[in-house]
Amino acid sequence: MSDRAEQKVEASAAPTVPPSRAWSKARLTGYALMGVWAAAVVGLVLFMAESFNPDFIERYGEKFVSGFVVTVELVTISLVVGCLLSLPVAAMRMSRSAILNGISYAYVYFFRGTPLLAQTFLVYYGAGTFQPFLKDAGVWWFFRDAWYCAIFAFSLNTAAYQAEILRGSIQNVSRGQWEAAAALGLHKAVIFWKVILPQAMIVALRPYGNEIILMIKGSAIASIITIYDLMGETRRAYSRSYDFQAYIWAAVMYLVLVEALRQTWDVIEARLTRHLKRS
Amino acid sequence: MDEILILISFGPDGWGDEIAQGVLITVLLAVATLPFGLLLGFVLALAKKSEEPSLRAAANIYTTIFRGLPELLTLFLVYYGGQILLQQALGALFGDVRIEVNSFVAGMIALAFVFSSYASEAFLSAFRGIAQGQYEGAYALGISRFKTMRLVILPQLIRLSLPALGNLWLILLKETSLVSVIGLSDIVRQSGIAARVTKEPFLFFGVACLIYLVLAMFSSVGLNRIEAWTKRGEVRR
Numbered sequence: 001m002s003d004r005a006e007q008k009v010e011a012s013a014a015p016t017v018p019p020s021r022a023w024s025k026a027r028l029t030g031y032a033l034m035g036v037w038a039a040a041v042v043g044l045v046l047f048m049a050e051s052f053n054p055d056f057i058e059r060y061g062e063k064f065v066s067g068f069v070v071t072v073e074l075v076t077i078s079l080v081v082g083c084l085l086s087l088p089v090a091a092m093r094m095s096r097s098a099i100l101n102g103i104s105y106a107y108v109y110f111f112r113g114t115p116l117l118a119q120t121f122l123v124y125y126g127a128g129t130f131q132p133f134l135k136d137a138g139v140w141w142f143f144r145d146a147w148y149c150a151i152f153a154f155s156l157n158t159a160a161y162q163a164e165i166l167r168g169s170i171q172n173v174s175r176g177q178w179e180a181a182a183a184l185g186l187h188k189a190v191i192f193w194k195v196i197l198p199q200a201m202i203v204a205l206r207p208y209g210n211e212i213i214l215m216i217k218g219s220a221i222a223s224i225i226t227i228y229d230l231m232g233e234t235r236r237a238y239s240r241s242y243d244f245q246a247y248i249w250a251a252v253m254y255l256v257l258v259e260a261l262r263q264t265w266d267v268i269e270a271r272l273t274r275h276l277k278r279s
Numbered sequence: 280m281d282e283i284l285i286l287i288s289f290g291p292d293g294w295g296d297e298i299a300q301g302v303l304i305t306v307l308l309a310v311a312t313l314p315f316g317l318l319l320g321f322v323l324a325l326a327k328k329s330e331e332p333s334l335r336a337a338a339n340i341y342t343t344i345f346r347g348l349p350e351l352l353t354l355f356l357v358y359y360g361g362q363i364l365l366q367q368a369l370g371a372l373f374g375d376v377r378i379e380v381n382s383f384v385a386g387m388i389a390l391a392f393v394f395s396s397y398a399s400e401a402f403l404s405a406f407r408g409i410a411q412g413q414y415e416g417a418y419a420l421g422i423s424r425f426k427t428m429r430l431v432i433l434p435q436l437i438r439l440s441l442p443a444l445g446n447l448w449l450i451l452l453k454e455t456s457l458v459s460v461i462g463l464s465d466i467v468r469q470s471g472i473a474a475r476v477t478k479e480p481f482l483f484f485g486v487a488c489l490i491y492l493v494l495a496m497f498s499s500v501g502l503n504r505i506e507a508w509t510k511r512g513e514v515r516r
Binding site for chain 2: 024026030031037115116121216244250254258259
């Protein structure tokens with residue numbers, strides 16, 4: 001009797017699969033691929049060790065650091081200017097006026113639909129077409145300088161993206177929030193700043209982080225219009241020394257920059273959304 | 280006004296035909312990159328959702344690298360790095376040889392790397408949108424694993440990942456412009472030449488931008504069609 005009961009228990013219990021440590025196909029592939037990565041790392045290190053010369057580091061090391069600083073400056077300035085520009089654009093996108101809406105839509109569509117490279121060329125080289133006019137207006141010094149042109153083009157570009165992020169996140173907050181706050185007798189401005197915006201910003205956090213990363217990667221384009229950012233210094237170092245380690249150093253620096261930003265952003269997001277976490 | 284029309288017209292005085300060739304190159308490059316990027320992205324997504332930690336790690340390293348590097352740098356790494364690698368590999372086999380890497384192929388490889396790392400994320404989140412019951416149902420019907428993937432999962436996967444993939448296609452179309460830097464005669468390079476020769480940079484780079492916009496519009500129309508097609512089985516509500 002007890003024997004049968006035991007059997008029954010055994011039969012009804014879920015079949016527990018022992019953790020498989022066998023060499024499955026997936027496991028083999030995974031190890032093989034990790035092997036490929038490891039070989040790549042070893043190969044790179046060997047290449048770097050072989051082509052290591054203190055001369056290269058001495059000659060270009062400082063330039064790489066200054067290029068890095070230029071990249072960070074370029075990205076920071078463009079993002080801040082773009083953020084300011086995106087406010088009116090997003091406001092226009094959300095307005096009821098068909099004209100304002102149309103203008104801002106065209107702006108956003110143009111800058112999101114064309115390559116950043118073409119936009120940068122349009123500003124930097126295209127400004128030459130209007131040289132007499134720009135000189136009369138007294139802003140030629142601005143468009144003559146590649147640095148200002150890059151900032152101008154990048155700011156306009158990121159403003160379009162940021163405006164869409166802002167608009168999307170604000171419209172993502174449900175109407176009920178507006179109505180509930182209005183029912184409490186709050187002023188419209190107060191509702192926007194104290195109720196809507198904080199919720200919208202949490203939604204916008206991730207896209208904003210992605211936009212910063214996109215901007216860092218996009219800023220490499222500035223090197224094409226003679227700006228010596230990290231990419232520009234790399235290209236100059238390579239064209240003078242024909243030493244491929246220039247590009248590898250640049251890759252490492254960009255990866256560290258982007259990864260550091262990503263990690264920081266994760267920490268910030270975890271911190272800001274801790275009240276939403278269900279434990 | 281007439282001068283502008285002549286400049287962008289087709290024919291010996293105009294640059295229309297040169298720029299049209301550039302458009303062809305741009306579209307060809309994007310279209311040629313797409314299948315490789317999609318296939319690689321799909322395989323990466325499979326690796327990322329596998330239970331084997333080493334496989335996941337290998338795929339994640341790939342995405343971290345190619346999503347973190349600027350596209351321009353990836354392009355240079357492939358173009359110059361590929362040249363050096365090939366030269367050394369073939370040099371060891373056949374003695375000293377000079378090799379020029381084709382800029383179209385280099386662009387294709389670099390763009391496929393970038394595209395696939397983003398596409399893998401799109402596929403991965405689409406995989407998460409497919410209920411476990413779908414696999415179990417197919418298993419209960421005795422359908423083989425490969426056929427389950429092909430007949431049950433893939434159709435749903437395409438529908439779920441299409442919006443994200445559509446965005447990636449538009450990004451890919453824009454990123455092809457970077458290949459002009461390593462000398463491929465795409466839209467940007469051709470209009471750049473036209474701008475330098477005619478001294479009308481604003482006109483020609485403006486035209487280039489407009490062409491990209493038109494390509495994006497055509498793509499959007501096409502993507503909407505495909506999206507409607509993938510939803511043909513859904514009940515209209």
